[in-house]
Amino acid sequence: RSSWLLLAPLLTPPVPVITAPPCSLCPxxxxxxxxxxxxxxxxxxxxxxxxxxxxxxEFYELLKVQIKTAKQRVVMASLYLGTGLLEQELVDCLEETxxxxxxxxxxxxxxxSILLDYTRGSRGRKNSRTMLIPLLQRFPxxxxxxxxHTPNLRGLLRLLIPERFNETIGLQHIKVYLFDDNVILSGxxxxxxxxxxxxxxxxxxxxxxxxxxxxxxxxxxxxxVSLQLQRDDTVQMMEGMVHPYQGDKMAYCEIANRRVxxxxxxxxxxxxxxxxxxxxxxxxxxxLLSQQGSHASGGLxxxxxxxxxxxxxxxxxxxxxxxxxTETLLTEAERDARIYLTTGYFxxxxxxxxxxxxxxxxxxxxxxxxxxxxxxxxxxVAGAIPAAYVYIEHQxxxxxxxxxxxxxxxxxxxxxxxxxxxxxxxxxxLAGSDLPCLTLIGSPNxxxxxxxxxxxAQVAIxxxxxxxxxxxxxxxxxxxxxxxxxSSSTFExxxxxxxxxxxxxxxxIKNFF
Numbered sequence: 001r002s003s004w005l006l007l008a009p010l011l012t013p014p015v016p017v018i019t020a021p022p023c024s025l026c027p028x029x030x031x032x033x034x035x036x037x038x039x040x041x042x043x044x045x046x047x048x049x050x051x052x053x054x055x056x057x058e059f060y061e062l063l064k065v066q067i068k069t070a071k072q073r074v075v076m077a078s079l080y081l082g083t084g085l086l087e088q089e090l091v092d093c094l095e096e097t098x099x100x101x102x103x104x105x106x107x108x109x110x111x112x113s114i115l116l117d118y119t120r121g122s123r124g125r126k127n128s129r130t131m132l133i134p135l136l137q138r139f140p141x142x143x144x145x146x147x148x149h150t151p152n153l154r155g156l157l158r159l160l161i162p163e164r165f166n167e168t169i170g171l172q173h174i175k176v177y178l179f180d181d182n183v184i185l186s187g188x189x190x191x192x193x194x195x196x197x198x199x200x201x202x203x204x205x206x207x208x209x210x211x212x213x214x215x216x217x218x219x220x221x222x223x224x225v226s227l228q229l230q231r232d233d234t235v236q237m238m239e240g241m242v243h244p245y246q247g248d249k250m251a252y253c254e255i256a257n258r259r260v261x262x263x264x265x266x267x268x269x270x271x272x273x274x275x276x277x278x279x280x281x282x283x284x285x286x287x288l289l290s291q292q293g294s295h296a297s298g299g300l301x302x303x304x305x306x307x308x309x310x311x312x313x314x315x316x317x318x319x320x321x322x323x324x325x326t327e328t329l330l331t332e333a334e335r336d337a338r339i340y341l342t343t344g345y346f347x348x349x350x351x352x353x354x355x356x357x358x359x360x361x362x363x364x365x366x367x368x369x370x371x372x373x374x375x376x377x378x379x380x381v382a383g384a385i386p387a388a389y390v391y392i393e394h395q396x397x398x399x400x401x402x403x404x405x406x407x408x409x410x411x412x413x414x415x416x417x418x419x420x421x422x423x424x425x426x427x428x429x430l431a432g433s434d435l436p437c438l439t440l441i442g443s444p445n446x447x448x449x450x451x452x453x454x455x456x457a458q459v460a461i462x463x464x465x466x467x468x469x470x471x472x473x474x475x476x477x478x479x480x481x482x483x484x485x486x487s488s489s490t491f492e493x494x495x496x497x498x499x500x501x502x503x504x505x506x507x508x509i510k511n512f513f
Contacts, residue, residue, distance in 0.1 A: 171453070326446070
């Protein structure tokens with residue numbers, strides 16, 4: 001109980017600044033989402049380069065294969081690296097690949113960059129840091145481990161809040177796993193649960209050098225404003241860099257904003273130039289085609305049928321791109337469009353709730369039943385978190401009923417014996433379509449933390465290709481297949497009883513989990 005009192009200085013949340021949507025959607029087809037490229041780089045690729053994975057085991061095996069075959073770079077951003085046997089096997093794969101790379105060339109071209117959260121990665125005596133120190137000691141020139149520390153955890157607050165509770169203030173929450181030119185986007189962390197029985201989402205983008213370059217640069221930018229792990233388990237900032245919790249907070253956030261926005265804006269400029277060049281080439285190609293026949297088109301790349309838009313949210317640094325795009329998608333979804341939205345932790349921001357309740361599209365919201373919540377069975381105060389989520393869910397469901405929106409807005413609970421649920425994102429089906437043309441996949445949970453406290457990244461994947469749309473549709477169906485529809489009787493079940501103290505405390509602490 002006393003631990004929660006330490007959060008008292010932060011219990012009054014700042015008033016969120018809602019930015020007006022950049023523009024409305026264009027009229028027809030998948031290209032209606034091209035307004036997103038006004039904010040972020042647009043990467044046009046072939047749908048054959050996109051593969052949707054479905055299981056934790058598949059995700060884990062892919063990580064190992066990709067590490068073993070990497071030649072130039074391995075870049076991994078996660079909340080933390082676990083300390084079990086499966087995680088050790090990943091570290092061993094990295095060591096083996098680095099060793100082979102050295103033996104092959106004498107001086108290796110392979111670079112490994114790992115970005116984790118400082119507080120989560122430092123929890124306990126055996127932690128992410130101790131798992132990775134042997135790599136740093138053996139390959140000091142090739143391995144970099146960066147530990148992001150939120151600038152909001154500082155001074156007396158940092159001294160008073162104990163381990164685990166200090167993670168409520170802000171985290172590095174991005175999950176990107178990148179090997180040469182192959183990129184895995186997911187919500188899964190590098191921990192044994194996420195490799196075995198915690199359901200998440202995973203998309204592999206193969207042979208996509210521009211996308212891989214973007215996320216490499218993004219992780220490097222965050223790494224540059226993070227603490228650098230040393231071989232003796234100490235940490236230090238790069239020379240000349242403002243310290244996140246000892247230095248001036250405003251100066252630190254301004255530098256971080258500048259570094260990240262440089263990555264976004266330079267990639268956007270590069271992609272615009274590439275788009276213009278490709279457009280002119282295709283114009284010339286079609287002219288040649290009409291004059292010389294089909295042989296003239298042999299060297300031309302096929303037209304992209306799928307577009308990737310990276311959406312970044314780092315409110316501590318004043319970056320709100322993901323929030324702007326998500327709000328616009330929810331605002332502009334037309335009548336009879338269907339949005340399937342999923343989150344492992346149902347705690348939507350007020351802005352997202354208002355849009356869902358006040359707009360015209362149909363919503364199917366998938367969330368975790370108490371038994372598959374990641375905090376189910378936890379010790380101490382954390383053990384009450386699933387009950388707090390039940391209370392938040394009940395409040396939202398009551399509001400849906402009050403507005404007579406039960407047909408349009410439906411809640412569904414994921415339930416699967418022996419599993420936990422961590423999937424997040426959305427699938428957008430245009431009116432009259434049986435297949436989605438857009439999905440969001442990555443780290444955000446659509447909650448207050450994701451919008452205001454943590455560093456987040458996801459991608460919008462927009463596709464015209466029916467085969468890829470079918471893959472995304474099957475992914476959605478497979479997740480929703482393990483769910484039941486929420487009704488008023490759901491909250492009458494004995495396992496949905498919420499103690500009075502949880503009801504009283506939840507409004508005060510809901511912005512921290």
